[in-house]
Amino acid sequence: MNSAIPATIIEIKTACSQCNLRELCLPFGLDPREINQLDELVGSRRKIKRQQHLYRSGESFEAIYAIRAGSFKTDVILEDGRDQVTGFQMTGEVLGLDGISTEHHSCNAIALEDSEVCVIPFSRLEELSRQVESLQHQFHKIMSREIVRDHGVMMLLGSMRAEERLAAFLLNLSQRFTARGFSPSEFHLRMTRDEIGSYLGLKLETVSRAFSRFQEEGLVAVQQKHIRILDTPGLKRLLNHHTI
Amino acid sequence: MNSAIPATIIEIKTACSQCNLRELCLPFGLDPREINQLDELVGSRRKIKRQQHLYRSGESFEAIYAIRAGSFKTDVILEDGRDQVTGFQMTGEVLGLDGISTEHHSCNAIALEDSEVCVIPFSRLEELSRQVESLQHQFHKIMSREIVRDHGVMMLLGSMRAEERLAAFLLNLSQRFTARGFSPSEFHLRMTRDEIGSYLGLKLETVSRAFSRFQEEGLVAVQQKHIRILDTPGLKRLLNHHTI
DNA sequence: GGAGCCCTTTGATCCACATCAATACGATTA
DNA sequence: TAATCGTATTGATGTGGATCAAAGGGCTCC
Numbered sequence: 152m153n154s155a156i157p158a159t160i161i162e163i164k165t166a167c168s169q170c171n172l173r174e175l176c177l178p179f180g181l182d183p184r185e186i187n188q189l190d191e192l193v194g195s196r197r198k199i200k201r202q203q204h205l206y207r208s209g210e211s212f213e214a215i216y217a218i219r220a221g222s223f224k225t226d227v228i229l230e231d232g233r234d235q236v237t238g239f240q241m242t243g244e245v246l247g248l249d250g251i252s253t254e255h256h257s258c259n260a261i262a263l264e265d266s267e268v269c270v271i272p273f274s275r276l277e278e279l280s281r282q283v284e285s286l287q288h289q290f291h292k293i294m295s296r297e298i299v300r301d302h303g304v305m306m307l308l309g310s311m312r313a314e315e316r317l318a319a320f321l322l323n324l325s326q327r328f329t330a331r332g333f334s335p336s337e338f339h340l341r342m343t344r345d346e347i348g349s350y351l352g353l354k355l356e357t358v359s360r361a362f363s364r365f366q367e368e369g370l371v372a373v374q375q376k377h378i379r380i381l382d383t384p385g386l387k388r389l390l391n392h393h394t395i
Numbered sequence: 396m397n398s399a400i401p402a403t404i405i406e407i408k409t410a411c412s413q414c415n416l417r418e419l420c421l422p423f424g425l426d427p428r429e430i431n432q433l434d435e436l437v438g439s440r441r442k443i444k445r446q447q448h449l450y451r452s453g454e455s456f457e458a459i460y461a462i463r464a465g466s467f468k469t470d471v472i473l474e475d476g477r478d479q480v481t482g483f484q485m486t487g488e489v490l491g492l493d494g495i496s497t498e499h500h501s502c503n504a505i506a507l508e509d510s511e512v513c514v515i516p517f518s519r520l521e522e523l524s525r526q527v528e529s530l531q532h533q534f535h536k537i538m539s540r541e542i543v544r545d546h547g548v549m550m551l552l553g554s555m556r557a558e559e560r561l562a563a564f565l566l567n568l569s570q571r572f573t574a575r576g577f578s579p580s581e582f583h584l585r586m587t588r589d590e591i592g593s594y595l596g597l598k599l600e601t602v603s604r605a606f607s608r609f610q611e612e613g614l615v616a617v618q619q620k621h622i623r624i625l626d627t628p629g630l631k632r633l634l635n636h637h638t639i
Numbered sequence: 640g641g642a643g644c645c646c647t648t649t650g651a652t653c654c655a656c657a658t659c660a661a662t663a664c665g666a667t668t669a
Numbered sequence: 670t671a672a673t674c675g676t677a678t679t680g681a682t683g684t685g686g687a688t689c690a691a692a693g694g695g696c697t698c699c
Contacts, residue, residue: 251539295495301545308552309596352553
């Protein structure tokens with residue numbers, strides 16, 4: 152039976168035109184004909200096992216990557232060993248934009264679970280986006296969104312206290328899970344307390360204590376990496392009503 | 396005498412092709428013919444007085460801006476009044492990239508001194524960069540550079556101590572002044588201690604104390620906003636040799 | 640299915656930076 | 670030259686989160 156299915160069908164199954172993430176990803180706003188053009192460009196897919204690098208800081212930049220399945224973290228490491236997680240990425244999000252500026256990657260991208268990415272050769276993407284206006288615009292939006300996100304993280308790191316940071320983090324995850332059709336209130340963290348802490352500029356013990364505090368106050372139910380948000384407005388209140 | 400000069404000459408004087416910042420700015424890598432095309436696109440210039448806004452968070456996005464003279468800060472403000480400076484920009488740098496993602500600006504841009512910017516209507520920039528490959532590529536590099544810079548700030552805010560942050564800040568300024576043909580070791584700060592503190596995630600008193608400490612140790616000579624770097628290697632050492 | 644290891648939680652103590660407070664400086668204007 | 674105001678410095682004290690420490694829990698990989 153299976154051998155009767157032509158190989159091309161399997162190919163189409165993994166194309167942008169058939170991908171259920173297309174509304175979040177590069178194809179957003181493209182018409183069907185344009186998506187087909189994009190399909191031709193997305194050459195290959197790559198599977199990355201948990202804990203393995205998609206790319207490393209210093210490697211030469213050739214392509215950007217759209218996450219098809221799984222999730223990643225990006226981090227920057229200083230000579231003395233200190234490292235900072237700069238982001239967590241999930242399906243439909245794009246990795247590798249940091250590499251455009253110097254033709255070399257400036258951070259590491261590591262899979263948090265077994266994952267798969269679509270490889271988008273950058274020079275070909277530039278070529279096609281010179282022809283397809285909507286692709287060009289969507290790509291610019293994706294880069295700009297990354298800049299806006301980074302400003303949010305700066306705000307978080309520069310002016311918020313520990314519990315506010317964690318609340319903001321959970322609300323952000325909730326919103327991104329929702330956009331992917333998952334529950335807004337119940338999800339599984341793919342990263343450790345240490346990684347969350349690095350991202351939020353806190354130590355893992357502080358993250359753990361903040362989780363415990365949220366649990367005591369009935370804001371969330373925490374069981375290891377399984378999170379249930381019980382009081383979204385309560386978490387939001389934590390963010391805005393900063394009692395000086 | 397002056398009246399004999401045709402008006403067009405004054406126009407040309409302020410065009411990209413004649414601008415001494417072109418190696419830092421959008422025209423970088425373009426050939427003379429392409430720069431002329433860019434000239435036509437850069438419609439107008441705008442003067443912004445000290446302390447005035449170039450744009451505000453929430454305003455609709457129409458154009459990006461290249462700084463021709465002066466300097467700016469960008470900041471994000473929360474409802475409860477807390478604000479975070481997300482960057483300081485100087486000549487040749489581009490402002491407004493945050494607005495592409497939602498068609499609305501997501502931060503404020505405020506002049507630190509009397510300044511002038513070139514207004515670059517964004518839809519026309521996209522149009523021209525579909526025709527001019529080198530412009531497209533340079534624009535992508537500028538956006539990517541902003542992302543890389545933001546990651547550096549995250550590292551700074553998330554994993555460095557107060558004096559390291561200030562050292563990194565001074566070295567960064569020094570390098571940018573150098574790129575503009577100014578002294579690497581002697582310059583005038585355009586921003587207050589409070590603004591530096593907001594950018595670095597510190598209080599103004601902490602910034603002031605760190606300056607005093609650097610002075611005691613002979614790393615810099617500080618007199619209000621006038622800075623003389625006396626020991627660049629010393630500052631760099633402060634960054635890398637993090638004694639745990 | 641069990642051994643080992645990593646991850647998480649929780650408590651006790653410490654310290655870097657915040658906060659509070661007062662003074663001093665410099666630029667601007669009268 | 671004095672008055673005013675925003676900015677900067679410096680000192681005293683407080684505190685949120687870091688650090689140190691130990692025990693418990695749950696994956697992962699044989």
